[in-house]
Amino acid sequence: MLGTYLALLAVAIGFGVALAAMGSAYGLGKATAAALEATGRQPEAAGNIRTSLIIGGALIEALTIYALLVSILLWTKLPTIRSTPTEKVEESGTIVIDKWPK
16 A cells, blocks of 8 residues: 555656646746737837746746755655665674565
8 A cells, every 4th residue: 555655656746747847838838928919019018028027937937946846855755665685694694685675
């Protein structure tokens, strides 16, 4: 049960970042399209439109960075799984190989 939970958590981390990046790209695309359309209608207001676009874009990117930060924090909570067995040397000199570390 724990293995399934950790596997789903790992998949959710990847999908969370991907979803945040796609949402950010979509939002920035719509904002840029609206700003270009507004500049085409009123060229004299291009400076104000550009400023609003930059501030809005910064806020959109900040949300993406927050999603990346949350995914990194979740990723650090996943346990490390070693692909090689661990070796222990007992007092008698015998080498004991465990399949999975405990």
